[in-house]
Structure formats: structure tokens, C-alpha cells
Amino acid sequence: MQVRVRCKMSGKITWLIILLVGLHLLLLLAGFVAPYDPAAQNRELPYAPPTRLHLWDSSRFHLRPFVYPWSPVDDGYREDRSQAYPVHAFVRGDSYRFLGLFESNLHLFGVENPGKCLLLGADAFGRDEFSRVLYGGQISVAAGIVATAVTLFVGSVIGVVAGYYGGWIDETLMGTTELFLSLPWLYFLLGVRAFLPLHVSAVRTFFLLTCVIGLIGWARPARLVRGVVLSSRTRNYVSAARGFGGADFYLLRRHIAPETFGVLLTQAAMLVPRYIAAEVALSFFGLGVNEPTASWGNMLSALQQYSVLISYGWLLAPAAALFVTSVIYYLLADALHSRLESR
Amino acid sequence: MDGTGKVLVAVRGLSVAYTLANGSRIPAVDDLSLAIGSEEIVGILGESGCGKSTLANALLRLLPAGAVCEQGEILFRGRNLLRMSERELRAIRGREVTFVPQDPALSLNPVLSVGSQVAEILRAHLPLGRKQRRARVLELLGEVGFVRPEEIYDAYPHQLSGGQRQRIAIAQAVACRPALLIADEPTSKLDAPLQEEIVALLAQIRRKHGTAILVISHDPAMFAGFIDSIAVMYAGKIVEIGNTAQILRQPLHPYTQALVEMAKSAVGAPVRTHFASIEGESPNPAAFPVGCRFEPRCRERMEICVQRYPPSFVPMPARPVSCFKYGE
Numbered sequence: 001m002q003v004r005v006r007c008k009m010s011g012k013i014t015w016l017i018i019l020l021v022g023l024h025l026l027l028l029l030a031g032f033v034a035p036y037d038p039a040a041q042n043r044e045l046p047y048a049p050p051t052r053l054h055l056w057d058s059s060r061f062h063l064r065p066f067v068y069p070w071s072p073v074d075d076g077y078r079e080d081r082s083q084a085y086p087v088h089a090f091v092r093g094d095s096y097r098f099l100g101l102f103e104s105n106l107h108l109f110g111v112e113n114p115g116k117c118l119l120l121g122a123d124a125f126g127r128d129e130f131s132r133v134l135y136g137g138q139i140s141v142a143a144g145i146v147a148t149a150v151t152l153f154v155g156s157v158i159g160v161v162a163g164y165y166g167g168w169i170d171e172t173l174m175g176t177t178e179l180f181l182s183l184p185w186l187y188f189l190l191g192v193r194a195f196l197p198l199h200v201s202a203v204r205t206f207f208l209l210t211c212v213i214g215l216i217g218w219a220r221p222a223r224l225v226r227g228v229v230l231s232s233r234t235r236n237y238v239s240a241a242r243g244f245g246g247a248d249f250y251l252l253r254r255h256i257a258p259e260t261f262g263v264l265l266t267q268a269a270m271l272v273p274r275y276i277a278a279e280v281a282l283s284f285f286g287l288g289v290n291e292p293t294a295s296w297g298n299m300l301s302a303l304q305q306y307s308v309l310i311s312y313g314w315l316l317a318p319a320a321a322l323f324v325t326s327v328i329y330y331l332l333a334d335a336l337h338s339r340l341e342s343r
Numbered sequence: 344m345d346g347t348g349k350v351l352v353a354v355r356g357l358s359v360a361y362t363l364a365n366g367s368r369i370p371a372v373d374d375l376s377l378a379i380g381s382e383e384i385v386g387i388l389g390e391s392g393c394g395k396s397t398l399a400n401a402l403l404r405l406l407p408a409g410a411v412c413e414q415g416e417i418l419f420r421g422r423n424l425l426r427m428s429e430r431e432l433r434a435i436r437g438r439e440v441t442f443v444p445q446d447p448a449l450s451l452n453p454v455l456s457v458g459s460q461v462a463e464i465l466r467a468h469l470p471l472g473r474k475q476r477r478a479r480v481l482e483l484l485g486e487v488g489f490v491r492p493e494e495i496y497d498a499y500p501h502q503l504s505g506g507q508r509q510r511i512a513i514a515q516a517v518a519c520r521p522a523l524l525i526a527d528e529p530t531s532k533l534d535a536p537l538q539e540e541i542v543a544l545l546a547q548i549r550r551k552h553g554t555a556i557l558v559i560s561h562d563p564a565m566f567a568g569f570i571d572s573i574a575v576m577y578a579g580k581i582v583e584i585g586n587t588a589q590i591l592r593q594p595l596h597p598y599t600q601a602l603v604e605m606a607k608s609a610v611g612a613p614v615r616t617h618f619a620s621i622e623g624e625s626p627n628p629a630a631f632p633v634g635c636r637f638e639p640r641c642r643e644r645m646e647i648c649v650q651r652y653p654p655s656f657v658p659m660p661a662r663p664v665s666c667f668k669y670g671e
Contacts, residue, residue, distance in 0.1 A: 236449035243405050244437030244464045255452055
């Protein structure tokens with residue numbers, strides 16, 4: 001496809017895209033960035049608070065930050081100052097598969113055993129919350145992106161068919177669309193999930209989940225795409241191309257589909273955070289991804305207990321990650337939308 | 344007929360009608376017959392709303408939704424276009440019968456380079472490789488008068504002037520060396536000097552490649568010296584056919600006479616004090632009169648004119664005309 005639209009990207013969009021790429025790289029390289037295996041437990045450190053990074057010890061300043069290990073006391077944890085563990089970059093630790101391709105045990109940072117560097121504290125099993133936020137983000141964000149792809153694919157096929165062929169096809173499809181738009185999607189999601197088996201492997205759950213989420217949301221993009229197709233179908237250059245012997249599929253591919261890209265892009269930026277939130281909601285209720293696989297949703301489900309929520313605030317980290325991710329996506333969607341409008 | 348004498352397109356008894364949303368039927372082209380010889384340039388002359396654009400669209404079977412060819416046949420090289428499948432039509436459109444659109448500013452996709460839009464037509468119809476296509480497009484661009492085809496190839500429509508865009512549209516139309524080119528008001532969006540250039544270009548295309556051309560216009564002045572024969576159309580019917588020079592010099596039908604007179608007065612007057620026009624309005628297609636359709640505006644109306652539609656009389660050799668002045 002040689003659609004070359006020469007235009008300057010506005011600075012705002014560029015920055016947001018750079019931010020998003022950085023965020024996704026961070027998640028993609030979770031194995032390397034995270035210092036620990038997300039499932040590795042430290043039974044002697046349940047609900048350990050975030051490890052403090054120190055630069056000063058009792059006598060002098062250190063260029064390299066160091067940590068003191070937590071030692072349990074009656075009402076929580078206390079730093080054991082008898083031994084300091086400096087934080088090193090590129091250390092060997094738990095093994096992981098780099099990008100799912102090959103085995104590695106190199107980590108961006110870490111401290112020597114038995115010291116622990118728990119940047120965001122630990123959960124009930126003493127698992128490193130920071131590592132779990134990164135690994136959990138892989139699942140949650142991937143679910144959002146895959147579900148968005150499913151939605152946009154189904155939505156644009158239905159929208160294009162309805163808009164291009166019109167008539168009773170259009171009426172039937174748009175009637176169905178109305179039906180789907182009027183569904184209360186969260187309850188529908190819970191209902192559909194309730195029909196599916198509860199105990200299946202993490203991978204299958206993931207795909208079931210994304211398909212269910214993705215198949216619910218196609219109605220809105222379908223409608224928007226239909227609108228674009230409807231108006232571009234009657235453009236003179238489309239009828240001219242038909243007059244020069246262009247077949248339906250050619251007209252759609254060459255002249256009509258490219259016009260829907262702007263709408264699809266904006267929709268994608270809006271749907272990804274929404275679908276991440278959907279995965280988080282389902283997993284939060286225990287209907288999504290199951291332990292021990294981390295996802296932002298099932299990590300937050302520990303906070304269903306009020307005592308946990310008020311005592312161990314660092315366990316809200318996945319919510320913060322979700323918030324930041326969503327804000328970036330929504331800002332991008334907004335910027336793309338206003339760019340589309342101003343054209 | 345000036346061409347080779349062989350008939351390329353024969354329209355016989357064609358009726359096209361629009362059906363409105365409220366169910367009423369509007370005939371746009373009514374029992375119309377017309378022949379276009381190969382290598383001939385035929386002009387259709389008529390006011391707006393007389394059905395000339397509908398006729399042009401019918402020739403490519405590209406009628407808008409709601410319009411139907413109800414009767415008649417359109418024979419292209421002896422094959423009836425009205426009985427062809429979409430697939431057969433696609434093979435003819437752009438390859439053998441093509442058109443120059445009215446407004447190339449709208450008929451070119453704004454986000455594709457103009458060269459690629461000419462190449463698309465070659466790709467649809469001819470088995471050429473990528474490089475051959477590009478070479479062919481450059482050749483075509485040169486042929487329609489671009490001095491530096493290479494630069495034009497990668498330009499986008501908005502970077503070109505109206506005249507240049509019209510040339511691109513003509514390059515598209517002649518890309519596959521069609522047998523018939525339909526030009527619907529090819530110069531209506533251009534100013535006078537450009538109009539002449541485009542007309543000259545069309546004439547040159549016919550000379551070089553023997554393409555038959557059907558030109559549709561409301562302006563008799565445009566036809567002089569360029570078109571072989573003229574068919575004058577009024578309210579969905581052809582009222583007079585003849586050699587261009589004869590029609591312009593000695594129009595037979597009162598409607599043609601009025602048109603030609605108007606065009607002459609427009610050319611003659613150095614400063615136009617008023618716009619010449621034919622009194623009255625063309626009849627409402629939903630309720631055409633039984634008799635001659637020009638009768639309400641005609642200066643020479645007779646009693647018989649309201650009773651039935653005049654058949655075709657031939658008062659002079661090769662000059663059929665539908666008017667009771669020439670017989671009964």
C-alpha cells in the first residue's frame with residue numbers, strides 16, 4: 001500500500017507515542033528489568049514494605065546506593081543495619097526467558113543474596129511487587145491490545161460491509177449493532193465469563209478472556225467505520241475508479257479503507273486502556289487470569305480485604321500502573337481525535 | 344459520418360427513468376436512438392436537465408441508484424451493454440469505453456499521487472510489469488502535454504492546477520487506448536484559454552489513435568471546428584441530428600435555432616448587456632406533454648404540435664429532425 005500522506009506529526013502526539021513505546025518496552029523486557037522471578041516466594045517476608053535505598057551510612061556518603069535487609073519484629077519490619085548490600089547494575093539472578101526466545105539470568109539491577117531489593121515491597125507470600133507489576137503488566141496490557149485488535153477487526157469488517165453494500169444488509173447489521181451498544185458490558189462480561197469453565201490453563205484463560213472482551217465491543221467501531229465508508233463510497237474518485245473498471249474489493253482496499261484508518265487509530269487508543277481495565281476488573285473478581293500468573297487484576301484482588309488495603313498501601317502499585325497507562329492512552333486518543341477533526 | 348463509416352456504438356430506443364423515494368417515475372432519457380461511428384466525434388448539445396449526462400452514464404452502465412434502463416439496447420461493437428454481467432462490464436470500462444469526468448478536482452483521490460492513479464488503470468487492464476507501467480504512464484503524461492512527466496508523476500492532485508488535473512483525467516481516460524471516450528462537459532470547470540487547449544488535446548487524441556469521442560456540452564460554440572456531428576437533445580429526446588457545420592450554419596429545429604442564435608449573439612456582443620436565453624422553462628419530466636416537448640416555448644407552434652409527438656422527418660440529406668414544420 002503506497003498511501004503516503006505527507007504531514008508533520010504534532011509534537012504532542014510524538015511525545016505521547018514515545019512515552020507509550022517506552023512503557024511497552026518496559027513491560028516487554030520485564031524479565032530483564034525485574035530483579036526477581038514474579039512467582040518466587042519469600043515466606044519470611046510477607047507484606048514487607050518497599051526497601052529503602054540509602055546513600056549515607058553512619059559514617060559517610062556512598063555513590064552507589066545500598067539497601068539494608070528487613071528483619072521481622074512484632075509489629076512489622078525493621079532495617080537490620082548490621083550488613084549493607086550495594087545495588088549493582090547487570091547482575092546475575094533468577095533465570096527467565098528473554099522475549100520468550102532464550103534463557104537468561106541477567107538483570108538490570110539487583111543486590112547480592114541474601115539481601116533483597118523490593119522496590120515496591122512484597123505481597124502476602126513475600127513476592128517482589130515491582131517484578132510482579134511488570135510481569136502482570138505484560139498480561140494485562142497484552143490482553144488489552146489483543147482484545148482491541150479483535151474488536152477493531154470485527155468492527156471494521158462489519159462496518160465496511162454495512163456501509164458499502166447498504167440496503168437490508170446495512171439495516172440488519174446496524175440493528176445488531178444497536179443491540180450490542182445497549183448491553184451493559186461489565187455485567188455481560190461477567191455473565192459470559194460465568195458460563196466458561198473456571199479452571200483452565202492460564203494461556204487458555206487469557207485467550208478466552210480477550211476474545212470475550214473483544215467480541216463485546218465491536219459495535220461502536222463498526223458504527224464509526226460504517227459512517228466513514230458511507231460518505232467515502234459516494235466520493236467522485238470512487239465512482240470514477242469504478243468507471244475505469246475497478247471491482248468492489250479494489251475500490252474498498254484502495255480508496256475506501258484508507259479513509260477509515262484515522263477513526264480506527266483513535267478507537268484503538270481509546271479501547272486499549274478500556275480493555276486493560278476490563279481484564280483487571282475480571283481478574284479482580286477472580287474470573288480472569290488465575291494465580292500464580294500475575295496480572296494487575298489478580299494482584300489487586302488481595303486488596304479486597306479491608307485490613308490489607310489500609311495496612312499495605314504499596315500493594316496499590318498495579319492500580320497506579322493502570323492509571324498511568326490509561327492516562328497516556330487517553331491523552332493520545334484525544335490528540336489523535338482533535339487532529340482528525342481539524343483535518 | 345466522418346469516421347471510417349463503421350458503427351461503434353448504436354443506441355436504440357433507450358429509455359432511462361429515475362424512481363424517486365415517493366415512488367414517482369421521472370423519465371430522463373426517452374426512446375432515444377443514436378449512432379457513433381468509430382473514430383467519430385459526436386457532440387450532444389442540450390440545456391442542463393435534458394438527460395444528456397444520464398445518457399453518458401447509461402453508456403457506461405454507471406447510473407446512480409434509482410435510475411434504471413427500462414427499454415432499448417446499447418450495442419457496443421454489436422454486443423448489448425445492457426445485458427452484460429458486472430464482470431464483463433468491468434473488462435470494458437476503462438479499457439474500451441472510458442470517460443473524462445466533469446470535475447477532475449473531485450475525481451482524483453487527494454492522497455494518492457496522480458501518476459499512480461493513472462498506473463492503476465493500466466494495472467487493472469493490461470499485463471504490464473511495474474517498470475513498464477511507469478514508463479507507459481510517463482509516456483501518457485507527455486502525450487497529454489506535460490513537459491516534465493517525471494515531476495508530475497509524484498505530484499498530488501492539490502499541487503496541480505485545474506487544467507493540469509483535467510489533463511491527468513484525460514491521461515487516465517486514454518491510458519488503455521479506448522475505442523470510445525465520453526467527455527461530459529470536459530471544459531465546464533475551466534476558463535476560456537484552457538478550454539481551447541483541452542479541446543485541441545481531444546482532437547489530437549482522435550487524430551493519433553482513432554478514438555471515437557462523445558462530447559456532452561450545453562455550449563454550441565465549443566463544438567465548432569472540433570466535432571463531426573451534433574445531436575441536439577431536448578427533454579430526454581434527440582430533436583435533431585446533423586453535421587456540425589450544417590447545424591451551426593442552418594439549424595432546422597426551432598430549439599436548435601434558438602440555441603445557435605444565442606451562442607452567436609454572445610460571441611458578437613463586445614459587452615454583454617443581458618444574458619440571452621430561451622423564454623420559458625424546459626418541461627417538468629414528471630409530466631411531459633403528449634405533443635412536442637418544446638411546443639410551450641416554441642415561436643412557431645402549430646395546432647398539431649400539442650396533439651402528438653412529431654416523428655423524425657428528413658427534409659435535407661442526413662438531417663433528421665423531429666418537428667412538424669418539415670412534414671406531417
